[in-house]
Amino acid sequence: MGKKKSVALIVLITVVLVGLLFLCITPTFPVKSPNSFRSLLSIVDLGRDLEGGYYTVYYPEGVISKAEYETLEAEYEYALSETEDGQTPSVDDPSENYAAYRGIYLSTDITNEAGTDVTEEFKSDFNNALDTIKDRYERMGMSDYSIYLQDDYTIRVEVPTPILESGESAYDGETDVQEMLTYFSYSGEILFTDATSASATGTAEMAGTSEYIRSVSTSNAGDQGYAVVINFTSAGREAFRTLTSSLVSSSSSSDSSSSSSATLYIYVGTHQILGATVSEEMDQDAVYITGGFSKRDAEMRAALLNTSISESDVFDLVFESPEYYTTEALLGDSTALIAAICIGVLVLAMLVFSAVKFKGMGLAHIYGFITYAVALIACISLIPGIQLTLGGIIGILLSSAIMVSCNYYAFNNIKKEFATGKTLTASIKAGYKKSLAFTIDVHAILILASLAVWLIATGAAKFMALIFLLGIAISALCTLVITRFYLYMFMAQPKNKLAFVGFRREETEDE
Amino acid sequence: MSKKLTLKQLLLLCLTISLAIIVAGAFLFGFLGFNPDSSTADYTSIEVADNNGTIVTDSNYRAALEDFCSSEIAVAGYDVSDVEYSPAPTGAAGRLEFILRGSVNEDEIAAFTEQLSAALAEESYGESGTLAEVGDTSVTYHSGVYVPHYEYIWRTAIGFGVALVLLFAYVAIRFKVGMGVVTLLAAVHDVLLTLGAIALFRIPAGPTVICVAVFALLISIFFNLKVFGKMRQDLRLEERKELPAREAVALSAKESRKGIFIAGILAAAALVVLAVVGLIVGFDLFSFMLGSLIAVIAATYSSLIFAPALYAVIKERSDARRAERAKYNYASEKARKKSEKQEAKQEG
Numbered sequence: 001m002g003k004k005k006s007v008a009l010i011v012l013i014t015v016v017l018v019g020l021l022f023l024c025i026t027p028t029f030p031v032k033s034p035n036s037f038r039s040l041l042s043i044v045d046l047g048r049d050l051e052g053g054y055y056t057v058y059y060p061e062g063v064i065s066k067a068e069y070e071t072l073e074a075e076y077e078y079a080l081s082e083t084e085d086g087q088t089p090s091v092d093d094p095s096e097n098y099a100a101y102r103g104i105y106l107s108t109d110i111t112n113e114a115g116t117d118v119t120e121e122f123k124s125d126f127n128n129a130l131d132t133i134k135d136r137y138e139r140m141g142m143s144d145y146s147i148y149l150q151d152d153y154t155i156r157v158e159v160p161t162p163i164l165e166s167g168e169s170a171y172d173g174e175t176d177v178q179e180m181l182t183y184f185s186y187s188g189e190i191l192f193t194d195a196t197s198a199s200a201t202g203t204a205e206m207a208g209t210s211e212y213i214r215s216v217s218t219s220n221a222g223d224q225g226y227a228v229v230i231n232f233t234s235a236g237r238e239a240f241r242t243l244t245s246s247l248v249s250s251s252s253s254s255d256s257s258s259s260s261s262a263t264l265y266i267y268v269g270t271h272q273i274l275g276a277t278v279s280e281e282m283d284q285d286a287v288y289i290t291g292g293f294s295k296r297d298a299e300m301r302a303a304l305l306n307t308s309i310s311e312s313d314v315f316d317l318v319f320e321s322p323e324y325y326t327t328e329a330l331l332g333d334s335t336a337l338i339a340a341i342c343i344g345v346l347v348l349a350m351l352v353f354s355a356v357k358f359k360g361m362g363l364a365h366i367y368g369f370i371t372y373a374v375a376l377i378a379c380i381s382l383i384p385g386i387q388l389t390l391g392g393i394i395g396i397l398l399s400s401a402i403m404v405s406c407n408y409y410a411f412n413n414i415k416k417e418f419a420t421g422k423t424l425t426a427s428i429k430a431g432y433k434k435s436l437a438f439t440i441d442v443h444a445i446l447i448l449a450s451l452a453v454w455l456i457a458t459g460a461a462k463f464m465a466l467i468f469l470l471g472i473a474i475s476a477l478c479t480l481v482i483t484r485f486y487l488y489m490f491m492a493q494p495k496n497k498l499a500f501v502g503f504r505r506e507e508t509e510d511e
Numbered sequence: 512m513s514k515k516l517t518l519k520q521l522l523l524l525c526l527t528i529s530l531a532i533i534v535a536g537a538f539l540f541g542f543l544g545f546n547p548d549s550s551t552a553d554y555t556s557i558e559v560a561d562n563n564g565t566i567v568t569d570s571n572y573r574a575a576l577e578d579f580c581s582s583e584i585a586v587a588g589y590d591v592s593d594v595e596y597s598p599a600p601t602g603a604a605g606r607l608e609f610i611l612r613g614s615v616n617e618d619e620i621a622a623f624t625e626q627l628s629a630a631l632a633e634e635s636y637g638e639s640g641t642l643a644e645v646g647d648t649s650v651t652y653h654s655g656v657y658v659p660h661y662e663y664i665w666r667t668a669i670g671f672g673v674a675l676v677l678l679f680a681y682v683a684i685r686f687k688v689g690m691g692v693v694t695l696l697a698a699v700h701d702v703l704l705t706l707g708a709i710a711l712f713r714i715p716a717g718p719t720v721i722c723v724a725v726f727a728l729l730i731s732i733f734f735n736l737k738v739f740g741k742m743r744q745d746l747r748l749e750e751r752k753e754l755p756a757r758e759a760v761a762l763s764a765k766e767s768r769k770g771i772f773i774a775g776i777l778a779a780a781a782l783v784v785l786a787v788v789g790l791i792v793g794f795d796l797f798s799f800m801l802g803s804l805i806a807v808i809a810a811t812y813s814s815l816i817f818a819p820a821l822y823a824v825i826k827e828r829s830d831a832r833r834a835e836r837a838k839y840n841y842a843s844e845k846a847r848k849k850s851e852k853q854e855a856k857q858e859g
Contacts, residue, residue, distance in 0.1 A: 049550070049719065055597065066651040067560050102617070103558070103653040130658065138662045144718060146550055148655035156655060174600055325597035325606060330550050331795045339796075342788050346781050390799050391722025397781045398726060402733055405774040412770075438740035445681045445732055449674035453725055456670035459663030461721045465670070468729065 006492035013489075017367065020374040025344075040381040041340065047143040047389030047463070048160035050336040052329045054174075056181045056322035058133070058155040060126060062110035062118075069094055069105040102151040118153060122317075129187065129315040130155055132307050136184045139303040141458045143387045157181065158327060165294055165384045172294075178324060180300045185319035188269020190308050192240070194247055194262050198270035204246040208266070208309060212236030216305040218298040224290040226298035228274060228305070230266075231286045245281040268308045273301055295385075331390070339393055347373070350404060359502035361411045364490055365404075368483030372403055375474045380467060391464030399471025402442065406479040410435040418503050428491070432484055443476035522820040529704055529817070536707025548715035548798055549593065551657045557584060557609045557624060558653055559631075561646035566605035567598040576642055577607055579634055580627065584609055587623050608653075617654075624650045667721050671728060675699065678732060682739070689825040690739045694732070697818040701731035704809040705802065714805075715798040723799065727806035730778065734771055734814035741767040742822075756826040764819035775811045779804055 023040055030036045059065065064072075072094040079091040098105040099115055108115065110122045118126075133155060134147055143163075148156040159180070162173040190208025195201055206212065214231040221227040232240055244264070251262035261279035265272050266289075276289045293301070307313045329335055351369060354362035376396065380386050414431030422430060450472060453465035494500035547553070559580055566573045577594060584591055590612040598605040611620075628650040631643040639645045675695055683691030705727040709716055716723075742763040745751045751759045782800045789796030 054600075067562055067649040070649055100621075102621075103651040134658060134660055138660050144550070147658040147660065148554075149658055150653050150655045178600075323599060323604070325599050325604075327597050328595060331789075332792070335789075335796065338788060338792055339785060342784050343781065346784055350777065389722070390719055390796070391725070393785075394722060394726050394782075394799075394803055397778060398729055398733075401774055401777040401781070404777060405733075405737075405770065408773060409770060434744075438736070438744075441681075441685055441740060442733060442736050445678055445736065446729060448677045448681065449729065449732055452673040452677055453667065453670040453728075456673060457663065457667040457721075457725075459667070459721065460719050461663065461667040461670070461725050464722045464725055468725075 003492055006489050009489050010493070013367065013486075017370050017374065020378075021370060024374055024377040040377050044336075044377075044381045045163045045387045046161070046329075046336050047387050047392075047460070048158065048327075049144060049330040049390050050339075050388065051161055052327045053145075053158060053160040054177050054181070054324050055156060055158040055327050056324040057150060058157070058185050058322055059104075059320045060122075060129065060153065061318040061320070062107035062122070063153050064098065064105045064107070066103060066105065069098060069100075072098075101153070104151045104154060106153070122153075125315060125317045126153060128312075129317045129319070132313045132315055133157070133184055135313070136303045136307050139306060140180070140299060141462070143389050143460050143463045157184075160387065162296055163385055163387050165296075168294065176294065176296050176300070179297075181322055181324050183271075183273075183300055183304050185322060186268045186271045186273075186304060186308075187315045187317055187319065188267075188271075188308070189314050190305060191267045192243060193265055193267065194250075195265065196263075198267055198272070203250045204243050206239050206243045208305070209311065210309050212239050213305075213309050216302045216309070218295070218302050219288060220295075221288065221290045224292065226293045226295050227288040227290045228293065228298050228301050229286050229288050230305070232284075237283065237285055240287065241281060241283040244278050247278050248281055266305070268304055273304060336388070343393075343397070347400070354404075354408075358408075358411050360490055360494070360497075360500040361414065361487060361502075364483050364487035365407045365411070367486040368407065368478045369400075369403065371482050372400070372474050372478040375478075376471055379470045379474070383470075386466060386470075387463050388467065389460050389463055391460045392467040395464045395468030396471055399468055399475050402446070402472065403475035403479055406435070406439045406442065406475070407483055409438065410479070410483075414501075415503070424491075424497050424501065424503065428487065436480070439476075439479055443472055443479070446472045447476070519824070521816070522824060525817040525820060529700055532711060533703045533707040536710035539713075540706075540710040545710055545716040545720060546713040547657065548717040548719075549795055550717040550719075551659075553654070553656045555611045555615045555620065555654045556652065557589075557611065557620070557627070558651050559607045559609075559627075560649045560651075561605050561607075562649060563645070563647040564599070564603045564605060565646045566596075566607065567602045572636060572642075572645060573605075573607075575636055576631075576646065576648075579631070579642060580607065580609060583627050583630055584611075584623075587626070589615070589620075589623075620652045624652050663718065663721060667725070671702070671724075674728065682736070686739055686743050689822060689829055690742070693818050693822045693825065694735045694739065696821065697735050697813045698728055698731045700817065701806065701809045701813050702727045704813075705806045708805045708809070709802050714801050716802065719799060720802060723802040723806055726803050727809060730806055731810040731813060734774070734810045735818050737770055737774070738764055738767045738814045738818060739822075741770075742819075756830050757823040760819050760823040760826060764815055768815060771811055771814055775807055779807045782807065 025041050026037070026039045028036055028038050028042055057065075072091075076089065076091045076093050079089040083089040094105075097108055099108065099111060101117075106118060110118050112119050130147075130149065137145055137147065137157065137159070143160055145160065146158045148158075150156040159177065161170075162177055164170070164173050190213070192206040192208060193202035194204060210233075212233055213236055214233050217229045217231065219227045219229050247262040247264060261277050264276050264278045266274040266276075274289050274291065276287075276291075347369070351362075351366045354365045354369075356362070358365065376399075380388060380392075386392075410432055412431075413434045414427050417430040417434070418424065418427035447469060450465045450469040454462055454469055457465060491497055491500070498505065557580070559576065561567075561576070566576060573596070577596075581591065581594070589609075591609045592612040593610040595608040595610065596605070597608065628643070628648070631648050631650065632641055634642045636642045636645050642648065675698060678698060679691045679695040681691075682694045702724050706720070706724060708714075709720060709723065742760065745763045745766070746759060751762070754762070782804045786797045786800035786804070789800065
């Protein structure tokens with residue numbers, strides 16, 4: 001590489017890297033009110049451990065919170081004050097209908113004769129509901145969540161902030177979480193009908209039991225967002241054909257226009273979950289229902305439907321539409337920021353060490369590592385579906401350590417080759433050649449291993465494996481190609497190349 | 512002879528140490544499970560709900576409420592491990608939850624919540640009224656039991672299995688079958704050792720412990736490949752070919768030490784810094800980082816001691832078998848000639 005070309009490249013790459021670094025790590029600052037500049041690092045989706053999330057408490061029918069009991073008490077006292085002597089107040093005395101139990105109040109409708117605990121029937125229904133609700137959340141594949149049995153008869157669920165898809169705002173994510181927390185409390189069987197409300201009777205109906213439905217999944221429907229896919233059994237396929245046929249014929253008989261279509265609704269218990277237009281008889285193994293759903297939206301509906309197919313999953317207990325609250329990060333506020341600062345300081349120390357130990361080669365390593373860091377931050381923040389948790393931070397640390405280690409290995413090999421008496425250029429070539437097999441092997445097997453974990457695992461391990469996979473893939477590129485290219489670029493500059501890389505040829509005097 | 516004994520003794524010692532930790536950890540895990548961290552531990556909490564939303568809109572009120580409740584709880588003799596503030600996203604309500612440490616008598620805490628409720632109704636907050644009036648507070652207590660979920664465990668375990676098969680196949684093809692076997696065993700050993708140590712030393716762990724296991728697997732693969740990469744290179748050298756298996760393996764392992772230590776120190780330094788900063792700032796990073804540090808130590812130990820010792824035994828046996836096969840078998844040659852002669856006589 002010529003000197004001029006090298007200078008131009010160094011300037012260009014330096015400017016690009018500084019610019020990208022600025023985009024990646026600069027703290028948020030106001031640009032033009034009300035806008036503000038947000039770095040790539042600040043838009044990374046964080047998990048429950050680093051950013052917090054939401055929680056709700058499901059109260060089954062017959063169980064109320066203390067706050068609700070106090071409201072009932074206040075209403076009763078007000079009604080009592082408004083009631084004339086000898087008359088019965090319009091509101092029931094809550095102390096007659098409810099009994100305190102731990103932090104909640106149990107209705108006399110669900111307590112046993114002694115009033116000390118709930119009936120066995122309620123217990124059984126509640127346990128069934130708990131299992132089904134747990135299953136629903138398990139199917140969502142979130143990075144982390146917790147379910148607690150609170151005060152024996154309420155269910156507390158804690159979930160992370162949702163992973164935002166491209167174009168989604170934080171408000172969209174919050175709405176989806178609220179919807180999920182509400183949907184997952186729904187009880188009852190699946191029903192396909194054209195009735196517009198649960199209380200109305202449709203012209204045609206089909207039950208969504210395991211006899212008819214095999215499973216419910218999701219699929220990318222391109223411009224129409226994600227689709228909920230209902231997979232029928234052979235009996236279900238026939239029943240659905242009959243249903244759609246009768247819907248179309250009843251709609252054509254009631255509609256004089258040439259084009260006739262009916263709307264088919266899918267209910268879980270009394271709640272409408274999906275709606276689709278049916279314009280012809282449908283005889284197929286699976287039906288795709290679109291509605292501009294986001295991936296999360298479709299997965300949520302699929303999880304709800306999947307856990308309402310089997311008779312053993314369906315529960316009768318009605319849960320109150322939950323209030324939900326935001327929660328702080330499990331590890332404490334600003335953990336992500338502190339972790340980022342710590343890692344930044346460590347990286348800086350490592351880069352200084354590299355420059356001191358390997359001189360010119362260290363400079364190439366600095367540029368290579370910055371390229372790696374910038375690419376990794378860009379991937380984590382811009383690729384949708386990635387959530388950074390503590391596991392992800394460990395994945396980043398490990399992939400960084402591997403990249404640094406592979407570069408050091410190559411530099412040490414160059415040193416050793418130089419010590420055998422080769423020229424500097426030949427040493428670099430031979431050193432890299434010697435390191436090539438190991439570097440490729442390490443990266444290849446780690447890519448394969450993390451790919452397997454990412455594809456199969458769920459929860460925090462999945463997200464950690466994905467972040468490590470990205471890190472190790474970028475590390476492979478930076479170690480095998482980019483750092484080497486930077487080294488050649490820098491080597492074109494100095495007059496004394498040996499001094500630049502910190503090598504010294506030992507003089508041997510002839511006797 | 513003494514060297515052979517040393518090698519076997521070393522391997523035996525490694526296996527004994529590892530097995531002792533793994534078995535003791537598994538035993539404790541079987542009886543007690545992991546020591547639950549804050550995300551999985553059962554809890555007893557005192558909840559102060561603000562039904563007006565003043566807690567969300569007025570930070571001074573929130574601070575006053577938290578301070579007052581904290582002091583009342585402390586006076587009552589309860590030990591608060593954490594205070595969690597949860598506002599409703601609409602801003603219409605909010606809650607303060609005081610998570611209590613240790614076991615709590617239910618009757619006593621029920622009586623205390625009534626006392627606290629009464630105290631809030633008496634404690635004035637400036638001219639606006641009492642703390643209870645300003646926020647329309649409601650005080651109660653809760654006890655929560657963590658409901659474990661397992662799908663992520665078995666799916667990650669399957670992922671591990673597939674990763675291990677890929678690891679064995681890759682190393683067996685690119686290196687040697689013996690190295691593939693050892694890398695596979697070392698990876699399993701490191702993951703189990705890490706989890707065993709976490710259970711044994713009662714390091715707090717929640718669902719994120721699965722990430723520590725993944726980390727142990729990945730770092731084990733890296734460190735072992737580093738050693739076997741060096742070994743593969745060295746075993747091609749003429750001077751190393753002449754050395755007995757155990758010496759050649761030990762020499763390569765010794766020469767890999769520097770690289771392993773550098774990578775291990777880099778990873779460990781980051782973990783230690785995060786753990787220490789977490790301790791200073793008050794973040795709950797320590798247990799996770801400690802678990803990861805154990806993974807680094809386990810991988811370093813296995814790649815420098817356990818894996819080379821195991822591979823030396825395998826290589827020694829495979830070398831002996833190869834030498835046996837390469838030997839010219841005079842006895843069988845004599846027997847063959849004899850039988851040929853006998854056959855010729857019979858025919859004659």
